[in-house]
Amino acid sequence: MLKKEFIYGVATASFQIEGAADKRLPCIWDTFCAKENTVADGSNGDIACDHYNRWNEDIELIDSLGVDAYRLSISWPRVITESGELNPEGVEFYLNILKELKKRSIKAFVTLYHWDLPQHLEDNGGWLNRETSYKFAQYVDLITVAFGDLVHSYATLNEPFCSAFLGYEIGVHAPGKVGREFGKKAAHHLLLAHGLAMSVLAKNSPNTLNGIVLNFTPAYAVDDKNENILAASFADDYYNQWYIKPIFDGKYPEILQELPDSCHPDIHPGDMKIISHPVDFLGINFYTRSVYKASDDDYFEELPATGKLTDIGWEIYPQAFTELLQSLNERYDLPPIYITENGAAINDKIVDNEIEDQDRIDYYQEHLLAVNEAIESGVDLQGYFAWSLMDNFEWAEGYLKRFGIVYVDYESQIRTIKNSGHAYKTLISNR
DSSP states (O other): OOSTTSEEEEEOOHHHHOOOGGGSOOBHHHHHHHSTTSSTTSOOSSSTTOHHHHHHHHHHHHHHTTOSEEEEEOOHHHHBOTTSSBOHHHHHHHHHHHHHHHHTTOEEEEESOSSOOBHHHHTTTGGGSTHHHHHHHHHHHHHHHHHTTOOSEEEEEEOHHIIIIIHHTBOSSTTOOBOHHHHHHHHHHHHHHHHHHHHHHHHHOTTSEEEEEEEEOOEEESSSOHHHHHHHHHHHIIIIIHHHHHHHHSSOOGGGGGSOGGGSOOOOTTHHHHHTOOOSEEEEEEOOOEEEEOOSSSSOEEOOOOSSBOTTSOBOOTHHHHHHHHHHHHHSOOOOEEEEEOOOOOOOOOBTTBOOOHHHHHHHHHHHHHHHHHHHTTOOEEEEEEEOSBOOOOGGGTTSOOOOSEEEOTTTOOEEEOHHHHHHHHHHHTO
């Protein structure tokens, strides 16, 4: 990991940092935030980190950290009009960023969808409507032509599990739909969108690294009782393997047969071939693990997190990171892997213009060692992105949880590099 060719970067997402909501179409997160009791602090993304107006200084900040790459996402409702054409003002915003990154020799890792679906598409069914997959492919076609050779890597989707399960099954994320019958239907259309977009990328941008970013929360049984092992296996298929197996094996996990017909995705002939289009890389996001036991009235029961927790309540268990990477490597014929998100929410306090976030430094140290162990065991891993560059709008948590290696004062919008940011720079510069 301490070789020059290993890529170190930082990551952000459009809705979480950009603000300037008045300069784009409304998206599902605008609508979700406007409802009562959806976001913990009642906030929204109207201003966020004001990155739309401060992008130049933010790239200067990124450059000062010495990273090789910057992972950013494109706001679909900022670059595409309701009639389906490019919005010149929105496109120019990203072109300016991409040109500045190129000038500074910082590789642009672009995510094409990080959850901010245009609201007018949601009004027509969103990811429950098969047509949305084709709308996504049209957007990808237009924007990749516009970006030309300024991008190093494209990811079609970020964490389709979150879009499908959190957004359409349990409703804690936008658009806030609730119903087990919705989750796998939305997931299928997201994966179909990915496959269609991969064909577009192969045509428009054959020289970039093109792939997808999936999140994994490894499933552990509470003990070695058979019923609990089976429950954890079912949860793993339901939450994790459901999104990777179609891409690399061209089929869904066997548990599909155990789900009621009402929960089955609407699979058309040829869909699985589209979804399993070859990818140049797999992005993996990892934060924590989950522990399960058998349930009397459901497929499994998730147990509350114990042990050492981050500020968002997630267990710190780096061993699961190594075991995840090794197990995926054994199970699938994978392309090169990039860790596209990894990090921790810590209750940061700024004292005398300094943020002593030792807990975050420890988290990064432990997880980088876990990644290195996976590499040494034979996993082809070629890069690592810290989540996140800066504190930002943390979805349903609002501005209450801080993941950044840079502190953001939301009143003044002043950015201050945390001690974890300085430590990350030191690691990168010592290669």
